[in-house]
Amino acid sequence: MNIITRYIAVLLILTYSNFCSSENLVKYVDPMIGTGWHGHTYPGVTCPFGMVQLSLDNNRIGWDWTSGYHYIDTTIAGFSYTHLSGTGTSDLCDISTLPTYNKKPDTIHYCGSFLHSNEHAQAGYYTVTMNDGITVGLTATNRAGYSVYTFPDNVNPQLQIDLGWHCGHERVMASQFNTINDSLYTGYYFTRGWDQNERVYFALVVSEKPVHIDSIRYLSDKRGVITFLNFAPNTKTVETKMAISFHSIAAAINNLNEIHDLSFNQARTNCQNLWNQELNKINIRSYDTNILKTFYTALYHASLVPNLFNDLGEPIQYANFSIWDIFRSCWPLQTITQPKRIPDFINTMLRFYDEKGLLPVWDLENIETNCMTGYHVASLITESVLKGFTGFDVQKAYQALLKSANQPTAVMDNYLQKGFVPQDVNDNSVTLTLDYSYDDWCIAQLAKKLGKDDDYAQYMKRSLSYKNVYDPATGFLRAKNSLGQFYPNFDPFYSDVRGHQAYAEGTAWEYNWFVLHDIDGLVALHGGKNKFIAKLDSIWGLSEELHGDHPAIDISGMIGQYDQGNEPSHQTIYTYAALGERDKTAYWARTVCKKFYTPTPDGLPGNEDCGQMSAWYVFTALGFHPFCPADGKMYFGSPLITQGRIDLQNGKFLNIIVENNSEENKYISSIFLNGKLYDKDYIDYATLEAGGTLKMVMSHTAKEKYKAKP
Secondary structure (H helix, E strand, O other), X not given: OOHHHHHHHHHHHHHHOOOOOOOOHHHHOOOOOOOOOOOOOOOOEOXXXXXXXXEEEXXXXXXXXXXXXXOOOOEEOEEEOOOOOOOOOOOOOOOEXXXXXXXXXXXXXXXXXXXXXXXXXXXXXXXXXXXXOOEEEXXXXXXXXXXXXXXXXXXXXXXXXXXXXXXXXXXXXXXXXXXXXXXXXXXXXXEXXXXXXXXXXXXXXXXXXXXXXXXXXXXXXXXXXXXXXXXXXXXXXXEEEEEEEOOOHHHHHXXXXXXXXXXXXXXXXXXHHHXXXXXXXXXXXXXXXXXXXXXXXXXXXXXOOOEEOOOOOOOOOEEOEEHHHHOOOHHHHXXXXXXXXXXXXXXXXXXXXXXXXXXXXXXXXXEEOOOOOOOOHHHHHHHHHHOOOOOOOHHHHHHHHHHHOOOOOHHHHHHHHXXXXXXXXXXXXXXXXXXXXXXXXXXXXXXXXXXXXXXXXXXXXXXXXXXXXXXXXOOEEOOEOOOOOEOOOOOOOEOOOOOOOOOOOOOHHHHXXXXXXXXXXXXXHOOOHHHHHHHHHHHHHOOOOOEOOOOOOOOOOEEOOEEOOOHHHOOHHHHHHHOOOHHHHHHHHHHHHHHHOOOOOOOOOOOOOOOHHHHHHHHHHHOEEEOOHHHOEEEEOOOOEEEEEEEOOOOOEEEEEEEOXXXXXXXXXXXXXXXXXXXOOEEEXXXXXXXXXXXXXXXXXXXHHHOOOO
């Protein structure tokens, strides 16, 4: 055994000795993180990527209630079975149930109230005692929710089932509540909102026989129905098991088989065991216990979406792909933690293509919303193919991508003819041009992989379209009109959602660095590395003020004109590392993590966006993060851990050791891979998947070699 082999063996022994094969990591997860500020998360229960998200809803509509819940609110409108995690638009909150007592059924939706001191949330378990003395406990399986309602003494217990109020997010198109027998009830709930044709079916089992049932239609909307199950006086506890389906009542009844024979404690244990399995895929230690709580809640949030969409016994299908958001960090993370799900995710997208004619942009319950810009599914599929994933039809996926990239629309026609999207043709024109350029580069890489040389040349040329909106006079990527002229009176601080803004949910300052696939070309446009770095450095000291009467509400979590609270900035800090300035990445990564990611309800810098906001933190805490997601390179920054073990799901592990790490020691002074000095500024996916031991040695001072060079 040579010295290097012995060194690796000792490191492996030391690393494995500090980790159990399955630790109770659920204890670090706090679903309340992100329920305040603009996080838009929900505190209730679900399984990893589960169909059901059973959670409390408040009695309010608005930007900060898109998940149905916000921490500043203490009203209880009910507990519904579907929720969006951190999105910027409201929907779902389907089938609301609320325990009450001594009420006279009428067309009014009753609401309760609570104190946060009487509320407790864990991964897989939620409980709250309402101010009227009713205690609610929740847990879930993949397709069903389990509720336990405990009532005070000497009351007439009731369960209100509301198929009409729906948090005010949607218009109810039809609903029905059916009594099958003394314990089984079924129905459906059809709505039109962000999802223009949502259909949810349910099957409900109740542990106690109601003494009578009242069903009443809303006076203001005859399509909605409220049902009261009235139980015998002094009934102490009522348990309910509700399964849902997006296809039929019969399927919902069949989905009850997931939960039918389980007690509440068994269902809770099963759900939390599933979460421990997920969380143990990345096992860490840190110099700060708060980091453990923040990290594992972030990993939890990054494992919620997309959601199962198929019923029991059917081929696996998912829904709710927030692609504009997740292509940056969350999908790359899932290629590490969810390798068995990636083919199912992509096959879902191909099934969507078969049904709709195009790959998804942002699908909600299998309905296209066309939310946001670009066709970033190109990034997801290309990244997966280049990383070696199989189990889906690559040729079919490639042809589907070509169809997305050549849609017969005015926007695409102008992009192809002029090399940019004119602002007088479509708002968000600069964002569209930049997104299309990156997506075209992704298609080019897939074409190269498949030996399609002509396509490769064509899409590589298209990928340089971003250069057509660069203005050397101002040094910004700017909007042009159809004549190819830059608009006058340019203001890089301008953001006004009612004022024909050129940048989706951002400003010129935020988008000036968004060329992921050709950073060297972008640097050259700016006059070289020194000038480019100097301009990038300047954003941190600028005013956080935005100009415009109605700035995009997504812009949050700001330091100067850096915006961590919205996705287009998520690669910006790692631009430094991609240019060899790793210590600047380290400084700002640590600064952002400390300032904006905390184990509190306000602990996210912006809306979670189906795992993206949290996936950025997971990568950053480990010490590396993708810059150009589809190329598989993850650039080093500043780890927040002292030890880590990534279960690569292929029989191998990547063990991470971080020496001398502390709040002060934020800079990586040296890196070793399997005992050998490692001199790259990134680790690629193939190297990571090979496993072994990655060692980072930390220092409190930046290294001279990483200062800006010509």
